[in-house]
Amino acid sequence: MVNLQEGATGGSGRPLADRVHVSLSHTSMKLSSLLNEESILIDPPVENKDEAIQRVLASFDSQLDPTLRKLALQRLQEREKKITSYVDHGVAIPHTKLEGLNRVLVGMVTSSKGFDAQDPPSVMIHLLFLVLAPAEKNTLMLQTLAAVARLCHGKEMRETIKRIKTPAHVIKQIEESGIDVKSTITAADVMTAAPAVLQPEMSLEEAIGSIIASPDDGLPVTDAQGKLLGELSSIEILAIGLPKYVDLLKDDSFLTQFEPFENYFRQEKQLRVRDVMTREILTVEEDTPIIKVTNMLVSGRKPRLYVVRDGKLHGIVYRRDLLSRVLQA
Numbered sequence: 001m002v003n004l005q006e007g008a009t010g011g012s013g014r015p016l017a018d019r020v021h022v023s024l025s026h027t028s029m030k031l032s033s034l035l036n037e038e039s040i041l042i043d044p045p046v047e048n049k050d051e052a053i054q055r056v057l058a059s060f061d062s063q064l065d066p067t068l069r070k071l072a073l074q075r076l077q078e079r080e081k082k083i084t085s086y087v088d089h090g091v092a093i094p095h096t097k098l099e100g101l102n103r104v105l106v107g108m109v110t111s112s113k114g115f116d117a118q119d120p121p122s123v124m125i126h127l128l129f130l131v132l133a134p135a136e137k138n139t140l141m142l143q144t145l146a147a148v149a150r151l152c153h154g155k156e157m158r159e160t161i162k163r164i165k166t167p168a169h170v171i172k173q174i175e176e177s178g179i180d181v182k183s184t185i186t187a188a189d190v191m192t193a194a195p196a197v198l199q200p201e202m203s204l205e206e207a208i209g210s211i212i213a214s215p216d217d218g219l220p221v222t223d224a225q226g227k228l229l230g231e232l233s234s235i236e237i238l239a240i241g242l243p244k245y246v247d248l249l250k251d252d253s254f255l256t257q258f259e260p261f262e263n264y265f266r267q268e269k270q271l272r273v274r275d276v277m278t279r280e281i282l283t284v285e286e287d288t289p290i291i292k293v294t295n296m297l298v299s300g301r302k303p304r305l306y307v308v309r310d311g312k313l314h315g316i317v318y319r320r321d322l323l324s325r326v327l328q329a
Contacts (some may be wrong), residue, residue, distance in 0.1 A: 023142055024103040026328065031106075031147040032175035038062070039107035040167035048110070048116040049085075049125060050077070053094055056107035064132075068100055072132055090126035091152045092117060095145060097135045104144055105132040110162055126162050127152060140181075147181045148149075148188035187293050188286035189316030190322065191307045197222050198232055200274035203296040207273050216305065216318065220278045226312040229303075230279040237276065242268065283308050284317075293317055 019201040037212050039059040046052045046131065053076055054300045056114030057069050072160055075096040079085070085094035129148045134139035152173060189249030195214045198221045210281050211219055211234065282296050282305040297305055297319045 002032070005320060014202075029181050030175060031151060031177075031179040031181055034104055034141075034144065034181070035171050037167035037171065037176065039105070040170050041107075041109045041169075042165060042167065043111055043113075046111070046115050049080070049092060049118050049128065050110075052109045052125070053077075053130060053311045056128070058115050059107055060105055060132075061160060062104075063105060072098055076130075078282075080119065084117070086120060086123060086125065087149070087152070089152070089155070089158060090114065090124060090155060091158065092125045093131065093145060094128070094150055094199045095131040095133070095141065095270060096142060097133050097138065099135040101132060101134045103134070103136070103192065104140060106130070106144065106148075110170065111166065112162060112195055117318075127158060134312045139197050142185050142270060143181045143183065146185055147179050151177060160307050164269075185290040186286060187284050187288040187290070187305075187307045187317055188315070190290060191286075191291070192321065194220050194316055196311060197313065198273050199224070200229060200272065202273045204237070204271040204273065204276060205269075208237060216304065220281075220313055220316070221273055222304060223314050228283065228308055228311065228313045229274075230277040230282050230305055231306075232273055233276040236278055240271070240276065260320070274277040280308055285309070290294060294322060297322070 003309075038115060041055055041059065044052070055071065057064070057073055060069065075098065076094050079096060080094065084092075086092045090139075109125075109128040109130075110128050111128075116127050117125045128153075131141065131144050131148065132142065135272060146251055148272040157177065161170060161173060161189050164173060172289050195216065196210050196219055198210060200221055200223065202315050211217060211232070218231050218235075220231050221229045223229060282300050284293060284296070284305060284307055286307055288307075288311060293305060296302075299318070303319050305317045305319075306313060
């Protein structure tokens with residue numbers, strides 16, 4: 001694999017080519033090797049995400065000519081209008097691809113007090129990673145974003161980085177984390193935490209309330225130990241209101257004779273989640289390649305897929321997220 005960082009330097013001051021050995025037989029590099037001290041800003045005086053982005057772009061002065069820097073800011077601001085780069089837990093990862101850029105650039109802002117995320121409102125950012133990549137290197141962009149997401153997944157790591165007071169120590173901490181820019185994107189790289197989980201003995205009325213409050217129309221069902229049992233979505237709930245034999249008939253005009261959801265209202269007090277949920281769900285392990293995840297979602301015509309570890313729910317990959325996280329990276 002071509003070393004796209006040739007000529008750039010990291011926190012040690014040595015050329016990256018001397019610190020990162022990338023060959024045809026070794027297709028990953030340390031995330032820390034993409035960082036340099038000049039582009040790690042500790043508690044800069046910024047009030048919001050836009051100011052933080054501009055500060056990081058300015059720190060690329062020796063690596064990004066003024067024309068590309070102006071284009072990068074324009075692209076980043078346009079993307080923020082479409083979809084926020086705020087991830088969760090005080091972390092934002094603004095990113096874009098640029099024609100004319102010949103290497104990946106990664107910069108950081110750490111803020112102990114936090115600054116305004118702008119979108120979503122009333123949210124503070126404590127860690128911001130800015131990633132720029134060549135326009136033709138979409139896969140490398142995805143690999144870098146996935147590495148940053150893995151780094152920020154754990155609360156302890158986020159808090160540790162936030163407390164560090166020098167750029168050199170930030171690079172050292174990230175290097176010691178062992179996080180690689182991997183050659184393969186996996187389910188763990190694109191999954192998100194479940195917004196809520198349902199228990200099998202929960203009343204249907206309570207479960208519907210949880211689904212309505214959720215950003216998705218379906219939620220996983222787990223036992224007390226976290227083992228994934230199935231899911232409950234609007235499809236299973238709405239199906240209660242239909243006569244059981246309706247899908248066997250060619251002519252559904254007779255349905256006008258039924259009161260809407262009569263079946264549902266007759267049973268809602270007695271039904272539990274276990275009585276209605278479906279066990280026909282898609283599951284994968286964390287290390288499943290993204291191409292297999294995509295194929296399962298498409299061929300199975302499912303809106304979501306569950307990531308498990310030893311049978312326990314670990315995260316969810318939403319079909320819609322593949323559009324925003326992969327196709328529009």
